[in-house]
Amino acid sequence: QVQLVESGGGLVQAGGSLRLSCAASGRTFSGYPMAWFRQSPGKVREYVAAITWNGGSTYYADSVKGRFTVSRDNAKNTVYLQMNSLKPEDTAVYYCTTRAKAYSGITYAPDEYDYWGQGTQVTVSS
Numbered sequence: 001q002v003q004l005v006e007s008g009g010g011l012v013q014a015g016g017s018l019r020l021s022c023a024a025s026g027r028t029f030s031g032y033p034m035a036w037f038r039q040s041p042g043k044v045r046e047y048v049a050a051i052t053w054n055g056g057s058t059y060y061a062d063s064v065k066g067r068f069t070v071s072r073d074n075a076k077n078t079v080y081l082q083m084n085s086l087k088p089e090d091t092a093v094y095y096c097t098t099r100a101k102a103y104s105g106i107t108y109a110p111d112e113y114d115y116w117g118q119g120t121q122v123t124v125s126s
Helices: none
Strands: 003-007 010-013 018-025 034-039 046-051 058-060 068-073 078-083 092-098 120-125
Touching: 003 092, 018 034, 018 092, 018 120, 034 068, 034 078, 046 068, 046 078, 058 068
Parallel strands: 010 120
Antiparallel strands: 003 018, 018 078, 034 046, 034 092, 046 058, 068 078, 092 120
């Protein structure tokens, strides 16, 4: 069974930085795309960033482009989300997710991801 465990969330002032980590277990890590989504109270789950199975390409929502960086370390079975220049509107629970099919492409629709972590809270104060 695939398990994803996020960490690194917390409270930070606007303009600050946080680095989220997502540790994967239960199957071979390399070969599967990884993505980050976020969800605020009363809002739908929102795509943030994604990285291809080999780390060769990364994708970002317009709202975080230039501020966030997604990366992966296949030797450590971990994907990261470096968040800089944080804004109060970045406040949300951040989720790590992956797909069931190896070598599958990137999608921005949460329904097309199969495994999810429990989430980590990020709060940005103004």
